[in-house]
Amino acid sequence: MDRDNQQADEAEGGKICDPPADTLATSLSLLGNHMFPERNYIPSMKNEEHNDSLYETTEDQSEEAQADDVTKPETEKAECFECQESVSSPPADRGLEDATCPADSDHADSGEFVVTMLAKAKLEEQGLGVEGQSSPLLEAGAQDSPGFASHRDEDVTADSWRQHRKHVFVLSEAGKPIYSRYGSEEALSSTMGVMMALVSFVQSGDNIIRSFYSEEHTVVFLHKEPLVLVCVSSSRQSERQLRGELLYVYYQIISMLTQASISRIFEHKKNYDLRRLLAGSEKILDGLLNLLDSDPSFLLAAVHCLPLASSLRDSLSQILQKAITPNLVFSILIARNQLLTIVQEKTVIEDTRLEPADVLLLLNLIGASSAFQAGEIWTPICLPLFNPDCYFYAYISYLDPPECTVCLLLLSTDKEAFYAVAECKRKIEGAMVAQNSLSLIAKVQPYSVSQVGVSDLRHFMYKPFDVPDNHRQLTQFTSPEMEAPYSSEEEQLRLLDLYRYMHSRIHSTSRPLKLIYHVAERETLLAWVTSKFELYSCFSPLVTKACAITAITKLLRWIKKEEDRLFIRYPPKYSTTPNPSKSSRAGKSDQQDSTDNGFLSLL
Amino acid sequence: MPEVSKMKKPDVKVVLLGDMNVGKTSLLHRYMERKFKETVSTVGGAFYMKQWGPYNISIWDTAGREQFHGLGSMYCRGAAAVIFIYDVTNWQSLAELEERFLSLTDTANDDCIYAVVGNKADLTDPKAQQLQDSDAASGTRAEGTLESTEPQVFSACPTPPASPASLSGLMLHKQVSPEDAKAFYERILRYKGLDEKSSLPADKMCFETSAKTGYNVDALFEALFNLVLPFILRKRNEIQVSPTVDLEECRGGGNKRSRSSCC
Numbered sequence: 001m002d003r004d005n006q007q008a009d010e011a012e013g014g015k016i017c018d019p020p021a022d023t024l025a026t027s028l029s030l031l032g033n034h035m036f037p038e039r040n041y042i043p044s045m046k047n048e049e050h051n052d053s054l055y056e057t058t059e060d061q062s063e064e065a066q067a068d069d070v071t072k073p074e075t076e077k078a079e080c081f082e083c084q085e086s087v088s089s090p091p092a093d094r095g096l097e098d099a100t101c102p103a104d105s106d107h108a109d110s111g112e113f114v115v116t117m118l119a120k121a122k123l124e125e126q127g128l129g130v131e132g133q134s135s136p137l138l139e140a141g142a143q144d145s146p147g148f149a150s151h152r153d154e155d156v157t158a159d160s161w162r163q164h165r166k167h168v169f170v171l172s173e174a175g176k177p178i179y180s181r182y183g184s185e186e187a188l189s190s191t192m193g194v195m196m197a198l199v200s201f202v203q204s205g206d207n208i209i210r211s212f213y214s215e216e217h218t219v220v221f222l223h224k225e226p227l228v229l230v231c232v233s234s235s236r237q238s239e240r241q242l243r244g245e246l247l248y249v250y251y252q253i254i255s256m257l258t259q260a261s262i263s264r265i266f267e268h269k270k271n272y273d274l275r276r277l278l279a280g281s282e283k284i285l286d287g288l289l290n291l292l293d294s295d296p297s298f299l300l301a302a303v304h305c306l307p308l309a310s311s312l313r314d315s316l317s318q319i320l321q322k323a324i325t326p327n328l329v330f331s332i333l334i335a336r337n338q339l340l341t342i343v344q345e346k347t348v349i350e351d352t353r354l355e356p357a358d359v360l361l362l363l364n365l366i367g368a369s370s371a372f373q374a375g376e377i378w379t380p381i382c383l384p385l386f387n388p389d390c391y392f393y394a395y396i397s398y399l400d401p402p403e404c405t406v407c408l409l410l411l412s413t414d415k416e417a418f419y420a421v422a423e424c425k426r427k428i429e430g431a432m433v434a435q436n437s438l439s440l441i442a443k444v445q446p447y448s449v450s451q452v453g454v455s456d457l458r459h460f461m462y463k464p465f466d467v468p469d470n471h472r473q474l475t476q477f478t479s480p481e482m483e484a485p486y487s488s489e490e491e492q493l494r495l496l497d498l499y500r501y502m503h504s505r506i507h508s509t510s511r512p513l514k515l516i517y518h519v520a521e522r523e524t525l526l527a528w529v530t531s532k533f534e535l536y537s538c539f540s541p542l543v544t545k546a547c548a549i550t551a552i553t554k555l556l557r558w559i560k561k562e563e564d565r566l567f568i569r570y571p572p573k574y575s576t577t578p579n580p581s582k583s584s585r586a587g588k589s590d591q592q593d594s595t596d597n598g599f600l601s602l603l
Numbered sequence: 604m605p606e607v608s609k610m611k612k613p614d615v616k617v618v619l620l621g622d623m624n625v626g627k628t629s630l631l632h633r634y635m636e637r638k639f640k641e642t643v644s645t646v647g648g649a650f651y652m653k654q655w656g657p658y659n660i661s662i663w664d665t666a667g668r669e670q671f672h673g674l675g676s677m678y679c680r681g682a683a684a685v686i687f688i689y690d691v692t693n694w695q696s697l698a699e700l701e702e703r704f705l706s707l708t709d710t711a712n713d714d715c716i717y718a719v720v721g722n723k724a725d726l727t728d729p730k731a732q733q734l735q736d737s738d739a740a741s742g743t744r745a746e747g748t749l750e751s752t753e754p755q756v757f758s759a760c761p762t763p764p765a766s767p768a769s770l771s772g773l774m775l776h777k778q779v780s781p782e783d784a785k786a787f788y789e790r791i792l793r794y795k796g797l798d799e800k801s802s803l804p805a806d807k808m809c810f811e812t813s814a815k816t817g818y819n820v821d822a823l824f825e826a827l828f829n830l831v832l833p834f835i836l837r838k839r840n841e842i843q844v845s846p847t848v849d850l851e852e853c854r855g856g857g858n859k860r861s862r863s864s865c866c
Contacts, residue, residue: 256670280623280644280666280668280670365646376650377645377646378647379648380647380673380674394647415674416677
């Protein structure tokens with residue numbers, strides 16, 4: 001994800017020219033006045049990165065700064081402790097933020113005006129589209145699929161709609177709605193039209209709109225031709241995190257349609273309604289957005305694997321390793337949506353590594369699509385970071401019907417290989433029955449933080465950057481179960497929000513940090529990033545700084561000791577290509593084959 | 604263990620085709636699991652093996668979404684029976700069958716049989732509204748069926764909140780009449796270049812079902828399986844039963860071997 005972000009940023013860093021603020025402001029005010037009656041909502045500008053410009057147009061140094069931060073262990077910030085008197089609990093509390101970033105308070109006049117208008121356009125317009133056209137369409141939609149679309153039926157004029165924590169919209173460059181997390185796309189078509197107007201207006205001045213801020217909301221844009229993604233969030237996440245999430249949404253769409261086919265479609269017909277192709281996939285995007293809110297894997301861009309005695313993991317790997325057929329490239333075993341083991345084709349892994357984002361999107365796809373009992377799914381799927389233009393064919397089957405917790409995922413490059421791949425499953429099933437693996441897997445539990453033996457430690461997330469001996473390792477992280485006081489969903493979300501805040505500080509574009517000691521209202525957090533790992537930990541509120549450091553040392557020692565259990569250390573390989581000498585660079589090479597089955601030639 | 608018993612060679616292949624949201628997965632689920640549950644949109648295609656008496660019938664439940672359209676012909680390859688499903692409350696779903704799905708059957712067997720099924724009959728038809736109970740289901744089932752059709756749970760199974768229409772007893776307007784379906788069936792035969800007289804009559808091959816109440820579901824599948832039985836027997840005679848799955852056989856075998864018309 002990072003790499004892609006960076007590319008995107010580099011691509012976006014274009015000419016610097018003055019934002020045509022006056023024109024923009026005028027036209028937007030016209031638009032705004034035209035569309036919306038006055039309301040009592042008065043947004044104000046909060047521009048965190050650059051105090052005089054609405055949008056970033058410079059080369060984004062933040063990415064480099066960040067990279068530096070990770071790779072250079074000893075900068076002057078290395079031991080920078082930040083003691084924050086706990087002002088109040090919400091991490092991104094404005095007071096706290098302003099105190100630490102004095103530059104924020106400067107507002108350029110024109111900028112502020114523009115933002116006011118933008119925000120008006122953005123946050124108040126939803127009323128308009130509805131009266132005009134929503135009702136017939138909405139009703140028709142509801143009739144077509146009763147029970148299918150609870151969020152889709154939402155009244156987009158209602159306050160409750162506005163109060164959602166995070167909205168995500170996807171539209172085409174022609175301004176056609178493609179997806180909305182809440183409410184029906186039809187009802188929001190004029191809203192999306194305004195969004196597109198913003199994007200293209202700023203674009204016409206050789207600029208790119210990236211984000212704007214109002215008192216309560218952050219609005220982030222991601223333009224991935226030919227799609228535009230917009231996030232309207234009151235979650236206090238950083239712009240960068242929100243853009244990362246939009247990128248996941250984009251990739252999930254790519255995973256279903258491929259970049260090549262989307263570009264092709266829009267080349268032929270600019271105002272194509274992409275919902276025709278995505279119809280039925282809304283659940284997958286809904287599921288992804290829920291995971292983005294609740295699963296830290298996406299924040300860390302790392303995969304969470306189930307802790308497993310290394311002997312059991314090895315035996316599972318061997319079972320997968322033995323059940324192969326030509327053109328099989330990945331065999332993945334999943335339990336309760338966490339990775340058990342993954343085996344990869346040799347030549348594939350030599351050339352490129354499996355990106356965590358691809359695995360996370362696959363897991364979401366499996367979670368969001370249901371097979372009942374003995375069904376075996378065969379479907380084309382694209383791994384966008386591996387190769388955004390080609391399909392793999394995925395075989396998905398549960399090994400333990402009717403519970404459906406242990407899932408086997410086999411990826412092949414051969415569209416016709418279903419029966420051959422299904423036969424691999426039979427072998428795997430047979431071997432697992434023989435070794436009684438299923439009942440062993442059923443006993444596996446997520447671990448408790450108490451096993452670490454540090455009394456004040458409540459929770460942590462640890463992500464090693466490199467597993468020794470294997471630099472092509474899938475990025476993973478480990479984390480114990482969330483236990484009391486984080487048993488309720490609200491509390492878990494609160495902790496995750498704290499982590500997100502720490503993460504945004506560590507990865508801040510303007511002031512990246514190495515180590516943060518943060519005293520919050522109900523807990524104390526410590527985040528630490530080195531060249532070897534990234535760690536977020538949560539302690540009881542009264543822990544001292546020294547205590548926390550000692551605890552971290554103990555924790556690191558414990559993780560080292562348990563490494564084999566917590567991570568997939570040496571992912572095994574197999575060779576299934578009939579003629580490995582033919583292998584050329586697979587993956588993100590420049591020469592993209594646009595035919596959907598181009599993979600065979602790449603392998 | 605059920606998983607072990609699944610390692611059997613499929614005798615015959617049946618494919619479900621139809622636009623999204625017509626209820627393909629629900630229909631199959633009702634038949635296989637004896638209950639109705641809200642399903643999510645199918646990705647790609649899902650393969651099921653149904654043990655029907657001594658025979659193994661493979662059923663492909665395909666995705667109706669346009670996104671997966673390109674795969675349809677692959678799922679249909681060598682099929683002995685294709686079930687076209689539409690939604691009786693949605694005229695367009697019948698039109699889509701002709702526009703998008705009929706051509707997918709080009710890869711099916713020459714003697715493939717076709718059924719046209721209007722689902723969601725409970726929304727338009729009072730007689731399809733009562734939950735079908737087990738006796739109706741078992742009455743139509745062939746002898747020797749099913750190791751264990753789980754004790755017919757669906758009388759106890761909680762029916763999911765019904766759509767407003769059927770809850771209130773209010774009937775939706777039926778957009779597709781059985782005559783339309785029959786006319787479509789004749790057009791299938793014409794498209795396939797089959798003679799109407801030597802083919803199965805439309806009366807026999809057009810059904811109206813409700814996956815929600817179970818109305819006519821068993822009748823549909825059982826009738827169809829009985830019709831493909833001769834195909835199974837012929838195939839079994841030709842191939843000596845071997846303990847392992849011969850992949851070539853189930854993919855291409857049907858095409859080569861069976862030219863004579865079925866029934």
